Amino acid sequence: MIEHLIYDFDGTISDSYPLFVRFLHEAAEKRGYSIPCSDDMLYRASKQTIRVAYEAIGGEAACDYKDFLDDFHELQVIHRKEFQIFPEARELLLRAKAAGKHNYVYTHTGPVVKEMLADMGVLDCFDFILDSSYGFPMKPAPDALLFFLEKFRLDPQSCMMIGDRPIDAHAGMNAGMFGCLWDADGLFIDAKVDYYVKELCEIATIVGL
Numbered sequence: 001m002i003e004h005l006i007y008d009f010d011g012t013i014s015d016s017y018p019l020f021v022r023f024l025h026e027a028a029e030k031r032g033y034s035i036p037c038s039d040d041m042l043y044r045a046s047k048q049t050i051r052v053a054y055e056a057i058g059g060e061a062a063c064d065y066k067d068f069l070d071d072f073h074e075l076q077v078i079h080r081k082e083f084q085i086f087p088e089a090r091e092l093l094l095r096a097k098a099a100g101k102h103n104y105v106y107t108h109t110g111p112v113v114k115e116m117l118a119d120m121g122v123l124d125c126f127d128f129i130l131d132s133s134y135g136f137p138m139k140p141a142p143d144a145l146l147f148f149l150e151k152f153r154l155d156p157q158s159c160m161m162i163g164d165r166p167i168d169a170h171a172g173m174n175a176g177m178f179g180c181l182w183d184a185d186g187l188f189i190d191a192k193v194d195y196y197v198k199e200l201c202e203i204a205t206i207v208g209l
């Protein structure tokens with residue numbers, strides 16, 4: 001039985017991507033990039049990784065990407081009050097906690113994520129939050145999730161990594177956990193994952209809520 005639910009933050013708990021498209025425009029303007037693609041293409045690219053979105057904008061140099069990413073992360077902090085929780089995510093978190101299951105966050109966002117979750121009124125739903133300040137390799141590398149398993153002495157088969165991108169689910173699978181992809185937009189229908197859902201509420205059935 002799955003008792004430990006580990007969630008990505010952006011695009012899974014928070015409806016972040018419309019904001020991300022705006023931040024990409026602002027960061028690109030600051031760096032002098034003229035964006036050659038539509039907002040829909042930017043949205044789809046950022047759903048893969050921000051690096052993919054950066055390349056879609058026309059950025060190439062690794063050193064420029066670091067500066068670009070710093071600008072992007074700064075915008076996340078400045079506009080942290082604008083991030084809103086998906087209602088389905090709130091319901092899932094509350095149901096899981098009420099049932100005695102354990103919720104965690106594993107995100108590439110920085111420590112500001114705790115303030116965001118507090119503003120959303122769900123910070124107390126989580127046993128632990130692992131943000132980018134821990135310095136683990138990025139998903140789909142399993143390192144951060146292996147840290148979870150060791151820290152809390154968990155059986156990987158009692159854990160599920162939940163996210164809106166294949167790299168989230170694959171990170172969990174690479175750590176020996178179950179990986180669940182929530183693909184509301186149908187962008188990754190061919191992804192090879194343990195569980196593929198179109199509605200976040202489907203996860204409640206999967207984990208026995």
